[in-house]
Amino acid sequence: MAIYEAVLTTKWEDRMNIAPMGIRFVGSEAILLSVxxxxxxxxxxxxxxVAVVNFVDNVEIIAKSVLGDEVFPWDPAEKVDGWVLRDAYMYFEVRSVDYKDIGSRGLFRMEILLKKTRRVPFLFNRASFAVIEGAIxxxxLGVYREEEIxxxxxxxxxxxxxxxxxxxMRAWNFLVSFLKKEGIL
Ligand SMILES: Cc1cc2nc3c(=O)[nH]c(=O)nc-3n(C[C@H](O)[C@H](O)[C@H](O)COP(=O)(O)O)c2cc1C
Known part of the structure; x- marks a missing residue:
């Protein structure tokens, strides 16, 4: 089953969270999140x-959100208590309908309550994919060997x-600076 990379925004009371997450489609009306x-x-x-699944072509959001919870410009979601990244070219508002404990991860099946496309995405290139893979x-850090990274x-x-x-470049340099601080580069 193909995995597509997105940025998940969640909100719990007054706290906002943002993190890149892989999604898998189950038909066209549900997705799986393995978290x-x-x-x-x-x-x-x-x-x-509930959550919002944001699809972004700005890989800086992926690089920054993997390491922190910087709040990027956003708009309130419509069907869920959540937040939509203004930079998302497309987004889904989703609600959990099933949960399975699968060891170190939880597997959430989320039904898609709303799908919106706002604009045509910008093109991806080799640098974009390198940033996504670098962010992974x-x-x-504890999984890959430092030399491999x-x-x-x-x-x-x-x-x-x-x-x-x-x-x-900014996204890449952000990841590189982090790895230098950690003594890995
Ligand atoms: C492209 C990409 C895809 C990711 N996919 C997942 C995923 O499917 N499940 C997961 O638990 N973490 C995934 N991660 C790692 C999380 O984003 C990372 O652990 C993050 O720090 C979690 O943030 P949080 O504690 O604010 O939720 C992914 C990271 C990247 C860069």
Whole structure:
């Protein structure tokens, strides 16, 4: 089953959370989220059952949200108590209809209550994919070996420098600075 990368925004009382998450489609009206139990996203979903799935072409949002909870410009969601990223070219408002404990993760089946497309997405390039993959590596520091992470960043740096625009460069440099602080690069 294909996995597509999105940015999940959740809201629990007055707290907002943002994190990149993979989604899998179940037909056209539901998705599956496989969420680490240690994440805020898992807590928020257990407590509220609702979220907004934001599809972004601005990979800076993916890089920054994997490491923190910077609040990007947003609008209130319509069908759920949630927030929609203004930069999302498309988004779904979703509600949990089933939950399975699958070990280190919880598997949420979410029904899609609302789908909105706001604009045609901008093009993805090699730098965009490098940032997404780099953000995954950064989110799994304990899983990948440090040398593997460092080598990924060394191999892809020239590709980002060659093909990236300002947003991709900022996103990449953000991840690189974090890894330098951690002593991995
Ligand atoms: C592209 C991408 C996809 C990700 N997909 C998932 C996922 O499907 N499930 C998950 O639990 N974490 C996933 N992560 C990692 C989370 O985004 C990361 O652990 C994040 O820090 C969780 O934030 P939170 O504690 O605010 O929820 C992904 C990260 C990236 C960069």
């Amino acid at each position: 680490f139990k240690t994440s805020h996203t898992h807590d928020f979903l257990i407590n509220t059952g 590596k950064v989110s799994r 460092a080598s990924f960043f060394r191999i892809f740096e020239p590709i980002v420098l060659k093909t990236g625009g300002e947003r991709e």
